[in-house]
Amino acid sequence: MDFTNDILILDLSKTKHQKLFEYLKKKNIKIVDTIESQLK
């Protein structure tokens, strides 16, 4: 995996992904929730 040019798709029903998600959230990154607009 190329950590600069590959994306990560996180499924939060998996514990391992939950941990990674929490780790990334702490990294001062932008969080964008597009679900509302996708369901319109």
Added chain:
Amino acid sequence: MIKKRTPKLKKKIKTLWVYYPWHNALVHVLNENDFYLVKTSRNQNLITKSEQKILKKARIGLVGLNVGNPIALSLVFQGFTNFKIADNDILELSNLNRLASGLRLIDLGESKAVLTKRQILDINPFCKIDCFTDGINEKNIIEFLIKPRIDILVEEMDNLLMKIKIRELAKNFGIPVIMATGNGPNVIIDIERYDLNPNIPILNGYLRDKVINKIKTLDNLTFTERIQLAKDFMQSKYLTKRLKESFSLVGKKLAGIPQIADVSFLRAGVMNFFIREILLGKKISSGRYFLNIEELKYNKLIRIKKL
């Protein structure tokens, strides 16, 4: 009457998070199936559900990501999800007159293949992309074509020798090839249906054996001879007056063969049409097609003519 979605219903839909390292962002999205369904919903009924399934599964090979870039992005918008992309070049300031990936100055110096890959994933994170940042060469050409096999080759390279080699192999493997060339404000489209008839000559015979053999000895040629070959490749008799004149100025007054943004996007649009039609099994025969936008001035009608 359309029922308004309730928060309860939303809870039942599985969602995912996508981490984009180049944006340093986490984006909350629908699961792959629902994402695709919503994303392509406005294609219906211009593209039917069964047709959309075929497009989703098809694997597109794109070599040369100048005009290949807007072609790839339009294909993602249409709902294509499997790509192999190749270009060994980096984005330069002189590309910013036409490339979609050149929208940001911050990207200068970055690989065109990487930029295109990022843009594809920005539109649909579930796309599968094999990215060849070294471009196409003797070592990876077979892998690009058949490991795994592509369903159609979009050929937009500058390298004349590789243009011939990749066609010879595509012919061997029965893979259709499509190429769009800017001709001033107009577009020439070459379609080689090796999937239907493996016996048709390279570029439908428009390229004479003499020119093919000369291209194969390219290493021994001067810059002027190479430019002449590029002109032969496009065939002078089909070129607009201004483009024909430009060839003799390349390397003297011009940095390269001139191209303009509107024609790049026109090429992307027309290529998307032909790629879709070919993959959906529509009757598109091998040959050279012309889209003459200049006719618009005289006829208020654009025709795609087949030679």
